[in-house]
Amino acid sequence: METIDGRASTALLTDQYELTMLAAALADGSAHRRCTFEVFARRLPNGRRYGVVAGTGRMLEALTRFRFGPAELEVAARFLDDRTLEWLRAYRFGGDIDGYAEGDLYFPNSPVLSVRGSFAECVILETLILSVYNHDCAIASAAARMVSAAAGRRMIEMGSRRTHELAAPASSRAAYLAGFDATSNLEAVRRYGIPGAGTSAHAFTLLHSGSDGAHEAEAFRSQVRALGVGTTLLVDTFDIAQGVATAIEVAGPELGGVRIDSGDLGVLAGQVREQLDSLGATRTRIVVSGDLDEYAIAALRAEPVDVYGVGTSLVVGSGAPTAGMVYKLVEVDGVPVAKRSSHKESRGGTKGAIRLARASGTIVEEVVFPAGSAPATGEFTARELHVPLVRGGELTPDQPSLAESRDLVARGLVSLPWEGLKLSAGEPAVPTTFAAE
Amino acid sequence: METIDGRASTALLTDQYELTMLAAALADGSAHRRCTFEVFARRLPNGRRYGVVAGTGRMLEALTRFRFGPAELEVAARFLDDRTLEWLRAYRFGGDIDGYAEGDLYFPNSPVLSVRGSFAECVILETLILSVYNHDCAIASAAARMVSAAAGRRMIEMGSRRTHELAAPASSRAAYLAGFDATSNLEAVRRYGIPGAGTSAHAFTLLHSGSDGAHEAEAFRSQVRALGVGTTLLVDTFDIAQGVATAIEVAGPELGGVRIDSGDLGVLAGQVREQLDSLGATRTRIVVSGDLDEYAIAALRAEPVDVYGVGTSLVVGSGAPTAGMVYKLVEVDGVPVAKRSSHKESRGGTKGAIRLARASGTIVEEVVFPAGSAPATGEFTARELHVPLVRGGELTPDQPSLAESRDLVARGLVSLPWEGLKLSAGEPAVPTTFAAE
Numbered sequence: 011m012e013t014i015d016g017r018a019s020t021a022l023l024t025d026q027y028e029l030t031m032l033a034a035a036l037a038d039g040s041a042h043r044r045c046t047f048e049v050f051a052r053r054l055p056n057g058r059r060y061g062v063v064a065g066t067g068r069m070l071e072a073l074t075r076f077r078f079g080p081a082e083l084e085v086a087a088r089f090l091d092d093r094t095l096e097w098l099r100a101y102r103f104g105g106d107i108d109g110y111a112e113g114d115l116y117f118p119n120s121p122v123l124s125v126r127g128s129f130a131e132c133v134i135l136e137t138l139i140l141s142v143y144n145h146d147c148a149i150a151s152a153a154a155r156m157v158s159a160a161a162g163r164r165m166i167e168m169g170s171r172r173t174h175e176l177a178a179p180a181s182s183r184a185a186y187l188a189g190f191d192a193t194s195n196l197e198a199v200r201r202y203g204i205p206g207a208g209t210s211a212h213a214f215t216l217l218h219s220g221s222d223g224a225h226e227a228e229a230f231r232s233q234v235r236a237l238g239v240g241t242t243l244l245v246d247t248f249d250i251a252q253g254v255a256t257a258i259e260v261a262g263p264e265l266g267g268v269r270i271d272s273g274d275l276g277v278l279a280g281q282v283r284e285q286l287d288s289l290g291a292t293r294t295r296i297v298v299s300g301d302l303d304e305y306a307i308a309a310l311r312a313e314p315v316d317v318y319g320v321g322t323s324l325v326v327g328s329g330a331p332t333a334g335m336v337y338k339l340v341e342v343d344g345v346p347v348a349k350r351s352s353h354k355e356s357r358g359g360t361k362g363a364i365r366l367a368r369a370s371g372t373i374v375e376e377v378v379f380p381a382g383s384a385p386a387t388g389e390f391t392a393r394e395l396h397v398p399l400v401r402g403g404e405l406t407p408d409q410p411s412l413a414e415s416r417d418l419v420a421r422g423l424v425s426l427p428w429e430g431l432k433l434s435a436g437e438p439a440v441p442t443t444f445a446a447e
Numbered sequence: 448m449e450t451i452d453g454r455a456s457t458a459l460l461t462d463q464y465e466l467t468m469l470a471a472a473l474a475d476g477s478a479h480r481r482c483t484f485e486v487f488a489r490r491l492p493n494g495r496r497y498g499v500v501a502g503t504g505r506m507l508e509a510l511t512r513f514r515f516g517p518a519e520l521e522v523a524a525r526f527l528d529d530r531t532l533e534w535l536r537a538y539r540f541g542g543d544i545d546g547y548a549e550g551d552l553y554f555p556n557s558p559v560l561s562v563r564g565s566f567a568e569c570v571i572l573e574t575l576i577l578s579v580y581n582h583d584c585a586i587a588s589a590a591a592r593m594v595s596a597a598a599g600r601r602m603i604e605m606g607s608r609r610t611h612e613l614a615a616p617a618s619s620r621a622a623y624l625a626g627f628d629a630t631s632n633l634e635a636v637r638r639y640g641i642p643g644a645g646t647s648a649h650a651f652t653l654l655h656s657g658s659d660g661a662h663e664a665e666a667f668r669s670q671v672r673a674l675g676v677g678t679t680l681l682v683d684t685f686d687i688a689q690g691v692a693t694a695i696e697v698a699g700p701e702l703g704g705v706r707i708d709s710g711d712l713g714v715l716a717g718q719v720r721e722q723l724d725s726l727g728a729t730r731t732r733i734v735v736s737g738d739l740d741e742y743a744i745a746a747l748r749a750e751p752v753d754v755y756g757v758g759t760s761l762v763v764g765s766g767a768p769t770a771g772m773v774y775k776l777v778e779v780d781g782v783p784v785a786k787r788s789s790h791k792e793s794r795g796g797t798k799g800a801i802r803l804a805r806a807s808g809t810i811v812e813e814v815v816f817p818a819g820s821a822p823a824t825g826e827f828t829a830r831e832l833h834v835p836l837v838r839g840g841e842l843t844p845d846q847p848s849l850a851e852s853r854d855l856v857a858r859g860l861v862s863l864p865w866e867g868l869k870l871s872a873g874e875p876a877v878p879t880t881f882a883a884e
Binding site for chain 1: 455457459460461462463464465466467468470471472474475477480482484509518521522523525526528566570573574575577578579581582605607608609610611612613614615616617631632633634636637643644645646647648649650651652653654655656657658661665669670672673674683684685686759762763768769774775776779782784785786787
């Protein structure tokens with residue numbers, strides 16, 4: 011793979027037809043028409059009430075690596091003419107991108123991104139932009155529901171083994187953005203500065219076995235010796251009550267935590283809390299894991315759980331592993347365009363969007379309008395949702411940090427009307443309306 | 448990221464606890480015990496009848512890049528002691544791996560991989576191995592059902608935009624392995640030599656619009672001029688019947704194909720076929736796309752569809768985006784080990800597996816047994832399922848090509864009893880039994 015400043019090119023993370031359309035458009039001259047492409051979701055998956063915009067930072071970074079070097083051009087040369095290859099060789103995106111800030115909420119038809127420039131320079135970004143947004147928005151949107159359900163308890167993302175090895179750090183990032191506290195994934199720790207976390211696996215306990223059977227105490231003693239008394243011991247390899255007793259015997263009542271990874275977590279959490287308290291380990295935390303999703307997390311709200319470890323359901327978007335974002339041409343040389351065939355109507359034209367809120371901060375409506383024609387907002391306060399992300403091909407200064415985007419998610423969740431935080435399937439938390447010019 | 452021969456290190460695609468367990472095991476001396484870890488799925492997702500082993504080639508390649516250079520050690524040094532860091536600096540996997548050949552079928556409890564070596568050298572591979580297998584097996588298993596449903600018609604994978612940008616080429620590879628014919632993803636074309644394919648998007652037709660509206664004929668003419676009459680024109684941007692008429696008017700009856708991406712594909716395929724035939728375009732192929740999964744593909748079996756383009760449902764594993772593979776310690780210093788806590792019992796010991804078949808080739812049973820103790824097979828022919836993948840840390844010679852693995856999938860599907868190819872939910876196609884020593 012070609013490298014850009016030592017990093018891999020992203021140019022081939024692209025569908026072939028983007029480049030054949032480019033070739034045809036260069037040949038007939040239409041490639042240079044000024045276009046707007048819009049990224050939006052026609053609907054939220056599975057009766058969700060809101061979505062969380064995620065991936066913006068990753069997409070912008072990938073955009074700076076979208077370059078055709080010799081290795082990329084070698085592949086393109088198999089099906090493209092010389093004119094197109096020359097154009098790709100010199101390619102740098104030189105247009106503008108506006109979009110919802112990373113971490114903002116979105117709803118059906120929210121114009122999450124507006125990509126403007128020549129047809130040629132915009133069309134070839136479609137696959138990469140959608141891949142990043144469809145993945146990251148799906149994970150962050152599921153993660154935010156889990157964070158809501160956890161009601162302030164600590165959340166550790168530990169789903170790396172359940173998803174593609176390079177999707178894993180992106181999932182960790184999206185989860186952290188949505189309010190998770192830490193990740194098990196070391197590449198996410200390095201790349202994004204997310205706090206790392208981890209406990210121990212059953213294998214470690216089983217390793218401490220002999221021909222006479224298992225020595226759980228030996229495993230616990232080893233872990234405490236190596237990692238300190240603040241560590242979390244996994245107590246469910248054999249019998250949980252015995253595991254808890256052994257853990258406190260070995261580590262003393264200052265033990266950091268115990269993890270339960272199987273069984274009826276609600277019942278077990280209560281029993282283990284009682285047992286820990288009776289042993290004087292009143293500050294030892296209870297970590298639960300094992301097929302937790304937002305519903306299971308919510309169901310444990312009344313139980314003495316201190317930390318949730320979430321794996322599979324997080325990285326598969328809890329039933330919605332892709333966000334359904336599309337990248338549609340909406341304007342050509344100042345004229346709105348839209349397809350008209352059945353079931354997939356789109357609204358043409360470059361758009362802006364505002365979100366209306368009561369004085370309390372609770373949002374009531376998303377209004378999408380032809381760019382430059384923001385409607386009157388009546389009694390409500392209005393927030394412009396588009397921020398400039400790219401100007402003339404350059405990232406705008408003052409891109410938010412991941413921590414700032416994380417704060418934006420938290421503020422967004424607080425702004426939802428109360429139905430918006432319901433886990434059950436239903437309508438979007440606020441309607442999206444179109445204001446004609 | 449550290450690079451190995453110019454390629455990125457995979458060492459941090461790992462959960463933190465693998466390395467803290469390593470530290471504790473190095474400190475107490477248990478790190479050097481001889482262990483077997485086994486990769487298997489406790490069950491197939493969603494009532495599936497079989498799974499397809501995929502990712503072996505990718506995993507083995509990633510294994511050769513599992514090295515801790517300065518960048519990886521810098522992260523590890525934040526929570527590990529010097530002894531562990533020194534050990535990681537020198538790390539090379541030096542053990543053995545046996546496994547089902549890539550492209551073979553698997554069933555619940557099939558010992559898909561058997562990883563043997565010291566605890567230390569094996570445990571830290573868990574996350575990476577599972578990430579690759581859980582992703583690739585999920586995609587290939589879904590793809591094989593789609594290929595069965597298509598009953599020999601051409602299949603193009605075009606789901607890149609619906610999944611993480613770097614999961615996309617791995618999805619293309621898994622789909623091709625399972626019998627898809629081509630991919631839209633250019634990185635998969637480059638990296639794995641999969642045939643590329645593509646048509647055109649609605650944006651290209653809409654680009655050819657003026658203030659007087661759309662000029663579909665102009666778009667079609669441009670595409671045919673640039674890409675030849677063998678191209679596939681997208682005819683559903685406006686009115687499909689008009690689109691087909693315009694397509695043949697512009698391209699003539701030798702047009703390669705038309706694509707329909709919306710509407711009732713079954714009805715439309717019939718109408719379009721009639722229209723094409725009446726225009727003399729009897730060899731123009733009909734390509735359908737738009738939210739196709741194995742059920743929709745099967746439902747179109749009676750219709751004159753020539754090519755299926757499959758996106759979303761493929762890359763999300765058609766409802767099962769992760770394969771549920773686990774990596775379990777099953778033997779320590781020659782003694783079988785297993786956890787005993789509720790609901791997740793494992794069977795200890797290093798294992799082998801054979802698959803029994805009738806003389807006709809139809810398989811009847813998968814038999815798992817303690818390694819070295821293959822049972823008698825009675826009237827059936829038996830095939831050993833484990834092949835050596837790694838010996839003393841080195842990949843075995845004669846690793847199969849992707850084409851060879853693809854052939855193995857095709858042969859596997861033919862070997863299933865007829866119920867095994869049913870799309871409906873049910874039991875695994877053959878039972879997995881354990882033969883005790």
